[in-house]
Structures are given as structure tokens and as C-alpha cells.
Amino acid sequence: MQKFDVVVLGAGASGLMCAAQAGYRGLKVLVIDHAPKMARKIRISGGGKANFTNITVSADNFICRNPHFVKSALAQYSSQDFIDLVERHGLEYEQREQGKLFCQNSASDLIQILRTECNWAGCYFWLNTTFQAVIFENKQYQLSTSRGLVLAENLVVATGGLSFPKLKSTNVGYSLAKQFGLPVVPASAGLVPxxxxxxxxxxxxxxxxxxxxxxxxxxxxxxxxxxxxxxxxxxxxxxxxxxxxxxxxxxxxxxxxxxxxxxxxxxxxxxxxxxxxxxxxxxxxxxxxxxxxxxxxxxxxxxxxxxxxxxxxxxxxxxxxxxxxxxxxxAGYDKAEVTLGGVDTDHLQSKDGQVKNQKGLYFIGEVVDVTGHLGGYNFQWAWSSAYTCGTHIQGKK
Ligand SMILES: Cc1cc2nc3c(=O)[nH]c(=O)nc-3n(C[C@H](O)[C@H](O)[C@H](O)COP(=O)(O)OP(=O)(O)OC[C@H]3O[C@@H](n4cnc5c(N)ncnc54)[C@H](O)[C@@H]3O)c2cc1C
Missing domain, CATH: 2.40.30.10 (Translation factors)
Structure with missing residues (x-):
């Protein structure tokens, strides 16, 4: 059985961002995804150019049962912080109407940046790997996967919502929430025709x-x-x-x-x-x-x-x-950009997404009951919630 400080379930926008932050802090991080490639939603987002954030971001740009929940993460990691990150990597981007920022060439440039960050941070990746179940025992998370058992101090659920099922979206995040006794605000298609x-x-x-x-x-x-x-x-x-x-x-x-x-x-x-x-x-x-x-x-x-x-x-x-x-x-999930609803924020710490009564279990990104308006806000939520989780998560060291 392999041991890690952190297992991140989901190699999408939030999972990659979180993994890199935790890895930079010296934690041994494994990212698991059942898809053969990471961040496939980023690749098709914004017409292939990824509207990756917005010049102006505030809590008003988000829908959540608790309208204050997003404030802490957005304050800790702003759109300017993400812009600084992509500029450090030399990303060419352009500003369009209403402050929307898009990659100039291709959304895959953005994936490359996240991949590089994860490599620099020493993260491990198991793609094409099916997650089967998790149990919490002796203060550790034991995951069964198609590549065997994994033991981790921390489990970060970054499995996104239900939109675009052809990109292998699943409800596993909601099931995990329910397994650990967390309510889930009913999901429905958002940003949809x-x-x-x-x-x-x-x-x-x-x-x-x-x-x-x-x-x-x-x-x-x-x-x-x-x-x-x-x-x-x-x-x-x-x-x-x-x-x-x-x-x-x-x-x-x-x-x-x-x-x-x-x-x-x-x-x-x-x-x-x-x-x-x-x-x-x-x-x-x-x-x-x-x-x-x-x-x-x-x-x-x-x-x-x-x-x-x-x-x-x-x-x-x-x-x-x-x-x-x-x-x-x-029009339905196959045409929806996001999923409304998700893990109830009343049960999560706003500063890092950790479950209030379950040490070491975190929910970040779209799986949480936070939905952004159109305009780069959903990615900004992914970056902000992931950054705060990755920088707060505790290791054994
Ligand atoms: C067509 C489209 C266009 C979009 N355009 C934009 C845009 O321009 N700007 C913007 O801000 N937002 C956009 N969005 C929304 C944005 O893509 C999401 O909000 C964002 O990707 C959410 O990040 P996440 O990390 O929470 O989830 P995701 O990026 O969806 O990542 C979840 C990951 O979890 C994995 N996963 C799921 N279930 C399992 C499982 N059972 N086992 C293992 N792994 C699993 C998935 O394979 C995936 O890699 C768009 C969405 C779509 C569908």
C-alpha cells in the first residue's frame, strides 16, 4: 500500500491547482483521475481559449446558499494572483468585453502551466485510475482504486459537477459528501441554453x-x-x-x-x-x-x-x-457549462474548504455549492478554493 500526505481526487482545474500548492509545501501529493487526460474541461472551455478569470471578481458574481462563503477564498487568492501566475509562465492572453480574460492561443497553454506547476511541486499522478471506495480509519483515509490501495492523511475532493458527462463527469463528490454525513444542495444544470x-x-x-x-x-x-x-x-x-x-x-x-x-x-x-x-x-x-x-x-x-x-x-x-x-x-447537463448546487457550504470551513467535523477531508471547486456567473468566475472559484486548500492542508511532518 502506498502512502501520501494528500490524495487529490480529480485532475481538473481545482485539483491541479491544489496539488501544486500542497506539493510546494513539501507534502507528498497524489492526484487521481479516471480520465486518461487531465483537465479536459479547461481544454474545451471558452471556445478552446479558456476564459480563465475576470479583471473584476467579487462575491456578487457567485451563487451560493451562503453568499459570504466565497469571500475568504477570493480574498486569499484573487484574480490578480492568478494573472500574476500565468504571466510568470509567459502566457499570452487577451481581455475581452466585461473584463473577461482569455488565452490568446489555446486553452492547452493553461493546462501546460498547471502541469508544470505540479511537476515543479513534485506531485504524483495516477490518470486512467478508477476510484472505488474510501474508508476513514486510524485518522487516515484508505482509498481503493483500480491501481491498488492508497493511504493518505488528507483527502481533497475536486471531482467537479455533473455538466458535460461526455468528459467523464460523475456524482462521486456528492456521494462522498453523503458518506461523511454532509448535506448536498440539489444539483441542477447551470449556464445552460x-x-x-x-x-x-x-x-x-x-x-x-x-x-x-x-x-x-x-x-x-x-x-x-x-x-x-x-x-x-x-x-x-x-x-x-x-x-x-x-x-x-x-x-x-x-x-x-x-x-x-x-x-x-x-x-x-x-x-x-x-x-x-x-x-x-x-x-x-x-x-x-x-x-x-x-x-x-x-x-x-x-x-x-x-x-x-x-x-x-x-x-x-x-x-x-x-x-x-x-x-x-x-437544455440539460450535456449543454450546461456548470452545475448549480453541491456540497453544502455550512459544513465547510470557508478559509480552506475543510469539512468542519471531519479532519483532513476537503471539498473544492465546482463540487461545492458555489456557482459563478459567466465570465471566468467559475475558474476563479476553482483557483481560489484550491489555493486556500493547498496552502492550509496539514501534513504529518
Ligand atoms: C463547455 C464548457 C466551457 C466552460 N468554459 C468556462 C470558461 O470559459 N470560464 C470559466 O470560468 N468556466 C468555464 N467552464 C466551467 C469550468 O470548466 C468549471 O467550473 C471548472 O472546470 C471546475 O473545476 P473543477 O476542478 O471543480 O472540476 P473539473 O475541472 O470538472 O475537474 C473534475 C475532475 O474530476 C475528475 N473526476 C470526476 N469524477 C471522478 C471519479 N469518479 N474518479 C476520478 N476522477 C473523477 C474528472 O475527470 C475531472 O478531471 C466551462 C465548462 C464547460 C463544460
Whole structure:
């Protein structure tokens, strides 16, 4: 039986970061993953360029039953700390809208940095290795794996969430939490497209491929709202604005979409009315042709506003700025970037992710009930929670 100070289960973003930090402190660290390659989600993230953090990160960018939980980790390891790390490795990166940072060449550059850090820190890797079970005995964790038994002082669970099952996501983290008596906040797909049925589906299919810059919120819940691109697809709606609001939308609720968030639409329409200018020209300036033609079929408007009442103009404006439509479902884990819910943070120390009543057991990254907004926040949570765990974890020495 091999002995380690720390076994990290999961060689993803958080597992690698944590392993390196613990290894630098002289601890003997083993990383186990059942996948043949490490960090496969990083590789496909951000369209292959990994939106690895954001210039501005605060607790407001995260969803968690305890909104204060993330503060300690974010304070101990900020986005600037991660930027400093990748700069030390010479990573070329670029800043895009809303402070999002992406690799300039490829997300694999980022994986290479984490791999190098782990190598420098002397970590051991068992990839392609199935984790079977763990027991806690004599203050140690004994793991059965397809490569034999392993004994460790500390077990770090960094197995992520359920999204993208084709990348070998599993619920093992939640099972381990339950084994050690920790509640798990029910998991659901997050940052996911929304599907529609009937006339809305027909509309989305007809407009598939068209993107509009919109402001979206849930009906009767003005906050949070997101002003970003929305994309019509063959199944419904996607794009950053929709992925963001999907974290807050529940089955049965509607979306409220302002199709022209940059304009005072009522004032514009009243001006058209006063000037007797044709509505069609104005619509053409605001929207792609396919969109406004379909819009007029769904919600007919008079060609000239000169003779319509102020009240009708208001109704037209309201439709364009408070368009309400009802999704039929979330698209599912195979299209979701993250998993909402996870290990209940009430039972974890916020300073390092250690289970409050179970010495040496840690949960970090997405397996925890912490979900970031779109924009690099999920990786920042992985880095911050992993760093604090790796730097606090205790060894025998
Ligand atoms: C398509 C896509 C795009 C994304 N883009 C971005 C982005 O641009 N920016 C951003 O911030 N976030 C993005 N995310 C989210 C981000 O990838 C995750 O939040 C982040 O990877 C979570 O890190 P983690 O270490 O907790 O889990 P993961 O990175 O998912 O790592 C978990 C690891 O555990 C292993 N594992 C699971 N079960 C077992 C088991 N039973 N035994 C052994 N090993 C196991 C897995 O193989 C995996 O290697 C994206 C996600 C997806 C799916």
C-alpha cells in the first residue's frame, strides 16, 4: 500500500491547482483521475481559449446558499494572483468585453502551466485510475482504486459537477459528501441554453443563428438582470445573456427581455409618431430583417404611428422592452457549462474548504455549492478554493 500526505481526487482545474500548492509545501501529493487526460474541461472551455478569470471578481458574481462563503477564498487568492501566475509562465492572453480574460492561443497553454506547476511541486499522478471506495480509519483515509490501495492523511475532493458527462463527469463528490454525513444542495444544470415549445420554438427555429444584444431577467424579478448577447437556436435561446439567466430561472417562470436596452423605446416611438416617420425604417435600423419581419407577424404594429393613440404606442414599446416568453425546459447537463448546487457550504470551513467535523477531508471547486456567473468566475472559484486548500492542508511532518 502506498502512502501520501494528500490524495487529490480529480485532475481538473481545482485539483491541479491544489496539488501544486500542497506539493510546494513539501507534502507528498497524489492526484487521481479516471480520465486518461487531465483537465479536459479547461481544454474545451471558452471556445478552446479558456476564459480563465475576470479583471473584476467579487462575491456578487457567485451563487451560493451562503453568499459570504466565497469571500475568504477570493480574498486569499484573487484574480490578480492568478494573472500574476500565468504571466510568470509567459502566457499570452487577451481581455475581452466585461473584463473577461482569455488565452490568446489555446486553452492547452493553461493546462501546460498547471502541469508544470505540479511537476515543479513534485506531485504524483495516477490518470486512467478508477476510484472505488474510501474508508476513514486510524485518522487516515484508505482509498481503493483500480491501481491498488492508497493511504493518505488528507483527502481533497475536486471531482467537479455533473455538466458535460461526455468528459467523464460523475456524482462521486456528492456521494462522498453523503458518506461523511454532509448535506448536498440539489444539483441542477447551470449556464445552460433554454428550450421552448410551440410558437416560440417555431420562432426560434426560424431565426436560428441571429444574435441580439438584450437585457434579460426573470418575470417579476427585476434583479439580477444581464445585458449581453442572446442567440436564437433550433431548440430555443442561448448566448451569454440566456446562459446567465438560466442560473436563476425555474420551470414555470417566464423570461422578460428588453430587446433594445440601449434605447428609450417609448420616447423613440413617440418621436416617430410626431414626425410621421415610417415604423418599418426604424425597425430596420434596430434589428436584422428576419427578426423584425417575424416580430411584426407575431405582434402586428401599424405601419405609421401618426394616427395611433399614445396608449397604443406605449403598448408597442412595452412589447419590445418587456417581451415575456416561457421556456419549456433547461437544455440539460450535456449543454450546461456548470452545475448549480453541491456540497453544502455550512459544513465547510470557508478559509480552506475543510469539512468542519471531519479532519483532513476537503471539498473544492465546482463540487461545492458555489456557482459563478459567466465570465471566468467559475475558474476563479476553482483557483481560489484550491489555493486556500493547498496552502492550509496539514501534513504529518
Ligand atoms: C463547455 C464548457 C466551457 C466552460 N468554459 C468556462 C470558461 O470559459 N470560464 C470559466 O470560468 N468556466 C468555464 N467552464 C466551467 C469550468 O470548466 C468549471 O467550473 C471548472 O472546470 C471546475 O473545476 P473543477 O476542478 O471543480 O472540476 P473539473 O475541472 O470538472 O475537474 C473534475 C475532475 O474530476 C475528475 N473526476 C470526476 N469524477 C471522478 C471519479 N469518479 N474518479 C476520478 N476522477 C473523477 C474528472 O475527470 C475531472 O478531471 C466551462 C465548462 C464547460 C463544460
Amino acid at each position: 433554454l428550450n421552448f415549445k410551440d410558437k416560440y420554438l417555431a420562432l426560434c427555429q426560424h431565426l436560428s443563428g441571429i444574435a441580439l444584444n438584450v437585457k434579460v431577467s426573470v418575470v417579476n424579478k427585476p434583479e439580477p438582470s444581464f445585458t449581453e448577447a442572446m442567440l436564437f437556436t433550433h431548440q430555443g435561446l442561448s448566448g451569454p445573456a440566456i446562459l446567465q439567466i438560466s442560473n436563476y430561472w425555474q420551470l414555470g417562470e417566464g423570461l422578460e427581455i428588453n430587446l433594445l436596452p440601449q434605447l428609450n423605446v417609448e420616447a423613440e416611438l413617440l418621436q416617430l409618431k410626431a414626425q410621421n416617420s415610417p415604423l418599418s425604417r426604424w425597425l430596420k435600423e434596430q434589428f436584422p430583417k428576419n427578426f423584425y419581419q417575424s416580430w411584426l407577424e407575431l405582434y402586428p404594429m401599424e405601419a405609421s404611428l401618426a394616427n395611433v393613440s399614445h396608449e397604443t404606442v406605449k403598448q408597442y414599446a412595452k412589447k419590445l422592452t418587456q417581451w415575456q416568453l416561457y421556456p419549456s425546459a433547461k
